Amino acid sequence: xxxxxxTHHFHxxxxxxxxxxxxxxxxxxxTYGQLNENGDNAILLCHGLTATAHAAGKDDTDSIxxxxxxxxxxxxxxxxxxxxxVCIAALGGFGGSTxxxxxxxxxxxxxxxxxxVLTISDMVNTMKQLTDxxxxxxxxxxxxxxMGGFQVLDWLARYPDKVGSAVVIGATAKTSAHSLALWEVIxxxxxxxxxxxxxxxxxxxPPKAGISLGTMFGMMVWMSREVMEKKFGLALAxxxxxxxxxxxxxxxxxxxxxxIEDSARGPFDANAFIYLTKAMDYFDxxxxxxxxxxxxxxxxGKTLLVxxxxxxxxxxxxxxxIRLALEANHAPVxxxxxxxxxxxxxxxxDFHNGLDRLIENFLQ
Amino acid sequence: xxxxxxTHHFHxxxxxxxxxxxxxxxxxxxTYGQLNENGDNAILLCHGLTATAHAAGKDDTDSIxxxxxxxxxxxxxxxxxxxxxVCIAALGGFGGSTxxxxxxxxxxxxxxxxxxVLTISDMVNTMKQLTDxxxxxxxxxxxxxxMGGFQVLDWLARYPDKVGSAVVIGATAKTSAHSLALWEVIxxxxxxxxxxxxxxxxxxxPPKAGISLGTMFGMMVWMSREVMEKKFGLALAxxxxxxxxxxxxxxxxxxxxxxIEDSARGPFDANAFIYLTKAMDYFDxxxxxxxxxxxxxxxxGKTLLVxxxxxxxxxxxxxxxIRLALEANHAPVxxxxxxxxxxxxxxxxDFHNGLDRLIENFLQ
Numbered sequence: 001x002x003x004x005x006x007t008h009h010f011h012x013x014x015x016x017x018x019x020x021x022x023x024x025x026x027x028x029x030x031t032y033g034q035l036n037e038n039g040d041n042a043i044l045l046c047h048g049l050t051a052t053a054h055a056a057g058k059d060d061t062d063s064i065x066x067x068x069x070x071x072x073x074x075x076x077x078x079x080x081x082x083x084x085x086v087c088i089a090a091l092g093g094f095g096g097s098t099x100x101x102x103x104x105x106x107x108x109x110x111x112x113x114x115x116x117v118l119t120i121s122d123m124v125n126t127m128k129q130l131t132d133x134x135x136x137x138x139x140x141x142x143x144x145x146x147m148g149g150f151q152v153l154d155w156l157a158r159y160p161d162k163v164g165s166a167v168v169i170g171a172t173a174k175t176s177a178h179s180l181a182l183w184e185v186i187x188x189x190x191x192x193x194x195x196x197x198x199x200x201x202x203x204x205x206p207p208k209a210g211i212s213l214g215t216m217f218g219m220m221v222w223m224s225r226e227v228m229e230k231k232f233g234l235a236l237a238x239x240x241x242x243x244x245x246x247x248x249x250x251x252x253x254x255x256x257x258x259x260i261e262d263s264a265r266g267p268f269d270a271n272a273f274i275y276l277t278k279a280m281d282y283f284d285x286x287x288x289x290x291x292x293x294x295x296x297x298x299x300x301g302k303t304l305l306v307x308x309x310x311x312x313x314x315x316x317x318x319x320x321x322i323r324l325a326l327e328a329n330h331a332p333v334x335x336x337x338x339x340x341x342x343x344x345x346x347x348x349x350d351f352h353n354g355l356d357r358l359i360e361n362f363l364q
Numbered sequence: 365x366x367x368x369x370x371t372h373h374f375h376x377x378x379x380x381x382x383x384x385x386x387x388x389x390x391x392x393x394x395t396y397g398q399l400n401e402n403g404d405n406a407i408l409l410c411h412g413l414t415a416t417a418h419a420a421g422k423d424d425t426d427s428i429x430x431x432x433x434x435x436x437x438x439x440x441x442x443x444x445x446x447x448x449x450v451c452i453a454a455l456g457g458f459g460g461s462t463x464x465x466x467x468x469x470x471x472x473x474x475x476x477x478x479x480x481v482l483t484i485s486d487m488v489n490t491m492k493q494l495t496d497x498x499x500x501x502x503x504x505x506x507x508x509x510x511m512g513g514f515q516v517l518d519w520l521a522r523y524p525d526k527v528g529s530a531v532v533i534g535a536t537a538k539t540s541a542h543s544l545a546l547w548e549v550i551x552x553x554x555x556x557x558x559x560x561x562x563x564x565x566x567x568x569x570p571p572k573a574g575i576s577l578g579t580m581f582g583m584m585v586w587m588s589r590e591v592m593e594k595k596f597g598l599a600l601a602x603x604x605x606x607x608x609x610x611x612x613x614x615x616x617x618x619x620x621x622x623x624i625e626d627s628a629r630g631p632f633d634a635n636a637f638i639y640l641t642k643a644m645d646y647f648d649x650x651x652x653x654x655x656x657x658x659x660x661x662x663x664x665g666k667t668l669l670v671x672x673x674x675x676x677x678x679x680x681x682x683x684x685x686i687r688l689a690l691e692a693n694h695a696p697v698x699x700x701x702x703x704x705x706x707x708x709x710x711x712x713x714d715f716h717n718g719l720d721r722l723i724e725n726f727l728q
Contacts, residue, residue: 018609117609177596177617181584184618188580192573194558213552217581220545225676232541234648243646245382245481247638250645253541254548274611281614282607284598312589 001073001080003057005030007096008130017282020116023105025098027130028089029053032072033080035136040164042136043078044127045087046144046151048348049276050268052095055087056080070351077360086134090147091126092118092275100271101202113199118275119282120147124154131162138162141363145169145347147276150283153295153322157285160298167359169306169347172318173292173325174284179313182221183277186214190270199271207270214273216257222344224310228253230341292325302332304362306355308346309339334362365437365444367421369394371460372494381646384480387469389462391494392453393417396436397444399500404528406500407442408491409451410508410515412712413640414632416459419451420444434715441724450498454511455490456482456639464635465566477563482639483646484511488518495526502526505727509533509711511640514647517659517686521649524662531723533670533711536682537656537689538648543677546585547641550578554634563635571634578637580621586708588674592617594705656689666696668726670719672710673703698726 007028014022030053035042045055047067056072058065072078078085089095092115100115131139142163144152149171155163190196193210201207220228232253236243240250249255289295303326307319316337326333338354340346347355371392378386394417399406409419411431420436422429436442442449453459456479464479495503506527508516513535519527554560557574565571584592596617600607604614613619653659667690671683680701690697702718704710711719 018607020609113611117611119609174598176589177592177598177615178584178589180596180598180615180617181592181621184613184621185577185580185584188577189553189556192553192556192577209556213549213556216552217549220542220549221585225540225542228541228545232544234538234541234544234651243382245384245483245646247477247481247642249548251541251544253544257545257548278611282609287598 001032001057002034003030003032005053008133010126010129014122014126016116016122017119018117022098022116025091025126026102027091027098027126028096029130030055030066030087032056032078032085033083035084035134039135039137040140041082042084042086042134042139044131044139044142044155045085046127046142046148047087047090047095048144048146048148049280050094052093053087053089053097054095055085067348068351071356071359077356077363083140086131086136088127088130090151090276091123092272092279094269094272094276097126099269100199100275101269110200110202112202112271113274115271115275118279120150120154120279121158121288123279124151124158127151127155128159128162138164141165141167143167143169143359144171146171146344147280150280153285154283156299156303157289157295160296160300163299163301165301165362166303167306167362168303168319168322169355170308170311170314170319170344172314173295173322174286175280175282176313176318180281182218183281186218187274187277189214189217190273193270196270199274201270211268211270211273212260215260215268219257219260222313224312224343227310227341227343232256292321293328296322296325296329296331299326299329299331302362303334304358305333305335306347306358307335307337308343308350309337310341310343311346313344365396365421366398367394367396369417372497374490374493378486378490380480380486381483382481386462386480389455389490390466391455391462391490392460393494394419394430394451396420396442396449397447399448399498403499403501404504405446406448406450406498406503408495408503408506408519409449410491410506410512411451411454411459412508412510412512413644414458415512416457417451417453417461418459419449431712432715435720435723441720441727447504450495450500452491452494454515454640455487456636456643458633458636458640461490463633464563464639465633474564474566476566476635477638479635479639482643484514484518484643485522485652487643488515488522491515491519492523492526502528505529505531507531507533507723508535510535510708511644514644517649518647520663520667521653521659524660524664527663527665529665529726530667531670531726532667532683532686533719534672534675534678534683534708536678537659537686538650539644539646540677540682544645546582547645550581551638551641553578553581554637557634560634563638565634575632575634575637576624579624579632583621583624586677588676588707591674591705591707596620656685657692660686660689660693660695663690663693663695666726667698668722669697669699670711670722671699671701672707672714673701674705674707675710677708
């Protein structure tokens, strides 16, 4: 598999949706496979909240498999002999593109919380600029899940001519009150950590405990209650025959959350988490375009929508509103609700339980 | 309404379920009305997680209405001219009964986290002792919601002869993996607050921010997603005409959570919260009694079970297992699932939407 990891620097100021301006920005991206002569085999992958441009193969630095390694490669669903796959680290995010960890040229210090608030449309605008740099006239398909799904919907609404077809996984056309609440609470967990220092921690110990707590809380919300009962129930933690009546985590589910805490500490920049979730807070195609029908009025290509029956935070019923709006515009669309126990994470952790074939057939 | 607030000191050591011993303990309690000559008009009220013995009337110190003021008084559902109502502050809890804030006689300092871990049965055992002191042979009815519902079920399982009838509101016969997860995460939020000092904060500023964050976690889990969407949706915070693209809470739901944060800071002792939720963690009548049928094998009185359709954490289906186990023992039981938008808090905040009449009819 031909894999390239690159960074492109844009020196022209970027006008943001908020009205503020970034003096310039850089995007980290990876590509897999080769753009063909007609330039019509490009697929754009939009990553989820906690991911980066590193979607497949081993990373040079830490030898970690990409976040959609299971989907990308020779003879895989996204066959790199056939497709030229592009994945761009979101502006403001974890993957090294310009964000709160970047140095503010005016001060010579990291932006921290002085970085301007972003929206999903700002991220998509920067992706569009890189698309032009890569001389991709039009993507054969734009694919994304979670926050990446929001981005695909924004592409459809604002750059429909660039999108030959679209795959939207586990995403709705606007955020929800529940997500607004969740992100707010997680951001406060981060801020409570004494190591947070108001976002100014780049020359110090990062706020690991706050990130861990936020991740634990997110995990318990992402996992549906039903799955939690089925998977853990009231079992005691491994190795315990009877309760110890101590203040330590006593039950399997509590140990599981602790293990997440440990694994979550590595890659997450607390400020990046704040900016990405803020961007998701503002995502509402109805506010941006008056109605969903209007948002999708120029869509011509076909769209595949995928929801999961256990993804109670991005439920089938709300995903289906996208289908109705596209159908109202006579755009070809199909919506499949797959069975999975992995909730919102199913597109990552339960790929070979139906999602693989859906995408394969859709791309044929 | 005749109201008395009292404290009783027990000087005999209390053997706990864990095997540990408390050298003695005190219970704070309130009574409303008068015990009649036959001693058969007593009702025990078991309070929920965040409440105290102060169930009705105005408190002398701060003039706050009791937590079930709406239900208790002359011509109310629990008519104090007819019934003698007893409400006891849970051992280990917020209401002044012995707990982590109490002075350890061995050290002369507050117990803090050296207080022994309690169970629901420990609390009920102390209530039973106070019941004997009050010379109540048998309660006409034992009523409780949330943690209080756990206590009522424990009374039924271990002191069936003391319980003439029972009302269990929004409680299941065991905790859930989901609750185990939630309490663990909230306890960690408290511990993250630098003011927590490992529970040793009684001579310092209490860990308000940790308590606030934990309360926000709890509130967003207690409120069902559906109710949150219906009540708040994506409305901007009051006074905002358009997004400000700042890091402050931007949306109504986020402002609402912040307001909870402010109001939550008052009465909650962080350590008490830790001990009460630990006690709830261990609640599992099946673990204690092999099966639910066995747990309830001596129950003769009638039981009223109430669930709420929006209380997704203590769902109708799981509450109904109590009905099945009681019926298997030929004990009279009825289970009503009421409609409410208040979720788990409905027994407090939506009392006059059906619960009032159910209890009134049941007590006739």
